[in-house]
Amino acid sequence: MKFPRNARIFRGQLDAAPFAIVFFLLVMFLMLGTVVYTPGVRVQLPVANGLPGTDRPTVAVTIAKGGQLYFQNQVIEAKELRGRLAAAAKTTAEPLTLIVLMDAEVTGQMLMNLSLLARDAGITELSWAAAPGTRPGPTGRSIK
Numbered sequence: 001m002k003f004p005r006n007a008r009i010f011r012g013q014l015d016a017a018p019f020a021i022v023f024f025l026l027v028m029f030l031m032l033g034t035v036v037y038t039p040g041v042r043v044q045l046p047v048a049n050g051l052p053g054t055d056r057p058t059v060a061v062t063i064a065k066g067g068q069l070y071f072q073n074q075v076i077e078a079k080e081l082r083g084r085l086a087a088a089a090k091t092t093a094e095p096l097t098l099i100v101l102m103d104a105e106v107t108g109q110m111l112m113n114l115s116l117l118a119r120d121a122g123i124t125e126l127s128w129a130a131a132p133g134t135r136p137g138p139t140g141r142s143i144k
Contacts, residue, residue, distance in 0.1 A: 041070060044104045047133030054097045054127055059088050061118075063102040067110045078117055085121035097125040 041064050061081065062070040069076050071084060089096050098118045102111065115126050 040073075041068075043101055045101065045129060045131040046104045048130035049132060051128070051130055054125070056094050056097045056125070057092050058097045058099050058127075059085065059123070060099040060101060060129075061085075061114065063100065063106045063110055063114060065103045065105045067106070069114070078113070082117050082121050085118060085123055089122035095125060096123045097127055098123045099127050099129055101129045 041062065043062055043064060060071075064070065069078065069081055071081055076084070085096075085098070098114075100111070100114060118124075118126060
C-alpha cells in the first residue's frame with residue numbers, strides 16, 4: 001500500500017521569536033535556580049591538602065559555628081550524642097573513627113569537648129574533615 005506524501009521541505013525564513021523565548025526562559029531558570037533555598041546547615045570546612053584517611057569504620061559528627069552538634073543530619077545534645085556514639089561503637093567489631101566536620105570558626109574548646117565526649121563513648125581515634133584546596137609549593141607557586 002502506498003501512502004500519499006504531502007510533506008515538503010521548508011524553504012522559508014526561520015522565525016527568531018521562538019528561539020529568543022526559549023533562550024530567555026533558560027536564562028530565567030538558571031538565575032532563579034541559584035536563589036532557591038537548600039536545606040541544611042552551612043559548614044565552612046577548613047582548607048587543607050594531604051590529610052590521611054582511614055580504612056576503619058567511621059561515624060561523622062558536625063560542629064556548626066555556634067557549637068551546635070549534628071549527628072546523622074539531626075541536631076543533637078551532647079548527652080544524647082554520647083549515648084548514640086557508645087551504641088555505634090558497641091555494634092562494630094573494629095574500633096570506630098570519629099570524623100569531625102567542623103566549621104572554620106569552631107574554637108579549640110568545642111573540639112576538645114567533642115573529643116572527650118567521644119573518648120567517654122569508646123571512640124579513641126579522631127579525624128578532621130577538610131575541604132581540598134591549594135597550598136603553596138616550595139617555589140611559592142600554588143599547587144594542587
